[in-house]
Amino acid sequence: MATLELVIEQEAAVGSNRRRRRLGPLFWAAVAWVAFVFVVAAMADFLPLPSSTDMDMLERRAPFSTLHWLGTDSLGRDELARLVFGARISLTVGLCAPIIGITIGGALGMLAGYFRGRFETLVVGSMDVLLAFPPLILALAVTAYLGQSLLNLTCILGVLGIPAFMRVARASTLTLARREFVIAAQALGATHARILLRELLPNVLLPLLAFFLLGVAVTIVVEGSLSFLGLGVPPPESSWGSMIGEGRESLEIAPRLAFLPAIAMFLTVLSFNLVGDTLRALTDPRQGAL
Amino acid sequence: MPGFVARRLLYLIPVLIAVSLLTFLIASLLPGDLAYVILGDQATPEKVAALRHDMGLDQPIWWRYLSWLGHVLQGDFGRSFRTGQTVLQAVMERLPVSLELMVLAELGALLIGVPLAIACAVRSGGAFDRFMTGSAFSMLSVPAFLSGILLIYLFAVELRWLPATGYVPFEEDPLGNLRCFVLPALTLALGEWPVLMRVLRSDMIATLQEDYIAMARAKGLKPSRILLVHALKPSSLTLVTVTGINIGRLIGGTVIVESIFALPGIGRLLLGAIYTRDLIILQGVVLVVACGYVLMNFIVDMLYVVLDPRLRHGHA
Numbered sequence: 001m002a003t004l005e006l007v008i009e010q011e012a013a014v015g016s017n018r019r020r021r022r023l024g025p026l027f028w029a030a031v032a033w034v035a036f037v038f039v040v041a042a043m044a045d046f047l048p049l050p051s052s053t054d055m056d057m058l059e060r061r062a063p064f065s066t067l068h069w070l071g072t073d074s075l076g077r078d079e080l081a082r083l084v085f086g087a088r089i090s091l092t093v094g095l096c097a098p099i100i101g102i103t104i105g106g107a108l109g110m111l112a113g114y115f116r117g118r119f120e121t122l123v124v125g126s127m128d129v130l131l132a133f134p135p136l137i138l139a140l141a142v143t144a145y146l147g148q149s150l151l152n153l154t155c156i157l158g159v160l161g162i163p164a165f166m167r168v169a170r171a172s173t174l175t176l177a178r179r180e181f182v183i184a185a186q187a188l189g190a191t192h193a194r195i196l197l198r199e200l201l202p203n204v205l206l207p208l209l210a211f212f213l214l215g216v217a218v219t220i221v222v223e224g225s226l227s228f229l230g231l232g233v234p235p236p237e238s239s240w241g242s243m244i245g246e247g248r249e250s251l252e253i254a255p256r257l258a259f260l261p262a263i264a265m266f267l268t269v270l271s272f273n274l275v276g277d278t279l280r281a282l283t284d285p286r287q288g289a290l
Numbered sequence: 291m292p293g294f295v296a297r298r299l300l301y302l303i304p305v306l307i308a309v310s311l312l313t314f315l316i317a318s319l320l321p322g323d324l325a326y327v328i329l330g331d332q333a334t335p336e337k338v339a340a341l342r343h344d345m346g347l348d349q350p351i352w353w354r355y356l357s358w359l360g361h362v363l364q365g366d367f368g369r370s371f372r373t374g375q376t377v378l379q380a381v382m383e384r385l386p387v388s389l390e391l392m393v394l395a396e397l398g399a400l401l402i403g404v405p406l407a408i409a410c411a412v413r414s415g416g417a418f419d420r421f422m423t424g425s426a427f428s429m430l431s432v433p434a435f436l437s438g439i440l441l442i443y444l445f446a447v448e449l450r451w452l453p454a455t456g457y458v459p460f461e462e463d464p465l466g467n468l469r470c471f472v473l474p475a476l477t478l479a480l481g482e483w484p485v486l487m488r489v490l491r492s493d494m495i496a497t498l499q500e501d502y503i504a505m506a507r508a509k510g511l512k513p514s515r516i517l518l519v520h521a522l523k524p525s526s527l528t529l530v531t532v533t534g535i536n537i538g539r540l541i542g543g544t545v546i547v548e549s550i551f552a553l554p555g556i557g558r559l560l561l562g563a564i565y566t567r568d569l570i571i572l573q574g575v576v577l578v579v580a581c582g583y584v585l586m587n588f589i590v591d592m593l594y595v596v597l598d599p600r601l602r603h604g605h606a
Contacts, residue, residue, distance in 0.1 A: 129308040133580045136542030141576045144564040221433045228435045270431035
């Protein structure tokens with residue numbers, strides 16, 4: 001007994017060491033930036049900011065000042081306020097759309113990987129059809145018909161994310177369903193629902209969540225692309241993508257109007273990628289990290 | 291090998307049918323009546339009903355799908371009700387521009403990514419390798435519209451070396467044509483090379499540990515010969531797949547880049563159709579792009595089989 005415990009402790013120590021070495025300062029900086037953007041976007045209404053939609057035609061493209069900390073845009077609107085409210089749109093879409101994807105895609109993938117058979121063929125086949133369209137093209141086409149609104153945008157991007165989450169969930173379920181603890185549960189007479197929810201879900205959730213963060217980064221980029229093309233959230237509401245698109249018009253006079261939202265978007269996407277990639281490496285089933 | 295190709299070809303048919311069905315359904319089921327779009331908001335109900343009858347919009351949906359598909363299979367994708375141009379004409383006119391952009395972008399990405407990957411793999415774990423791996427990771431977080439604007443600012447606004455927008459046909463002025471493709475292709479390449487570099491680098495590191503590389507070293511072959519002749523081809527399998535997978539992203543990037551740099555390609559056609567609500571052009575372009583994408587993926591699959599003999603026997 002004593003030797004066994006010793007071995008387990010050593011293994012635990014090695015595991016936590018590796019964990020600690022991987023989570024460097026860069027990882028925590030990324031987490032801090034995401035948290036910061038989150039808090040600012042959530043508190044936007046309570047911050048002492050000028051209105052993000054009030055125009056001031058006498059103060060167009062004003063430089064940095066105590067009144068407008070980051071100056072004003074080409075319609076005289078406060079740049080900082082627009083950045084903060086833009087963060088709100090980008091994060092709302094960026095978080096809600098992958099939640100749709102992880103819920104539907106995760107459920108479909110787990111059911112397909114657990115029950116196999118015709119259902120799996122049907123699910124994989126229909127996902128292949130969805131993947132047969134270049135994502136941005138499909139998003140553009142559906143937006144064109146449905147019309148631009150925050151809800152439509154979130155739903156479209158959410159549906160586009162389903163195939164990827166389905167693949168991750170199905171792949172993990174396929175390997176897990178053959179493991180001893182699932183077979184043991186089946187032998188004990190557990191129902192399918194119990195095996196799926198109590199045995200498989202906790203194990204599939206980890207890789208899904210790591211993938212979720214990468215999904216947030218991708219969604220923010222796609223939302224930005226749509227808004228940049230003028231097909232995202234309708235004006236006067238600001239989003240980082242639409243701000244970059246508007247800033248492009250005055251690139252020669254005031255390049256900062258395009259570059260400030262660009263930096264904000266780059267840092268946020270980079271942070272989500274970094275955190276997601278680190279967690280993905282930690283939860284990769286190939287390394288036996290379960 | 292023929293069996294494998296035949297099976298993949300058979301699989302292509304249901305996918306293409308489903309793609310056409312989905313394209314049709316997006317256009318038919320979602321709100322927005324074509325007759326109202328054509329006639330405008332002030333149209334009388336009688337006029338709308340007459341037009342709907344003329345266009346067959348009052349028939350059941352499955353019948354409309356079949357008759358649409360029948361026309362498409364004969365090469366008739368419909369006609370824009372704004373310009374009178376057929377969809378096929380419009381697409382054929384603009385396709386060369388988009389294809390040239392995509393080929394140049396992919397070439398640029400390979401030109402940047404492959405040498406960097408080799409340099410990183412030779413001294414993996416070294417300072418250069420760590421720096422480049424880090425840069426590649428951060429470049430993955432830069433969307434095409436960001437790098438595009440940055441490049442316009444640097445090379446068109448500040449340095450004034452290259453035109454920011456505009457397009458010269460190849461027949462008129464080949465050099466000018468290439469000049470106006472430099473920045474758009476570079477924008478797309480900047481988003482592509484990190485993916486290619488990461489894949490090739492890790493495969494190359496694995497290849498360089500094989501026995502036959504040690505053998506080649508022992509024979510006293512020149513390092514450059516070992517790297518470029520003995521190690522590069524077996525390491526490039528995943529590179530080909532990833533290039534294929536990325537075509538979808540590249541098509542999306544093309545739409546954005548064509549919009550930024552005002553290139554008259556498929557992407558601009560699509561955006562123009564969306565802005566003017568030219569739904570027939572939109573439907574046709576989406577169908578053409580999606581079918582082209584499916585076919586390109588098929589070709590890449592086949593290319594992969596040619597490169598890797600193990601897959602020919604159905605282990606894929």
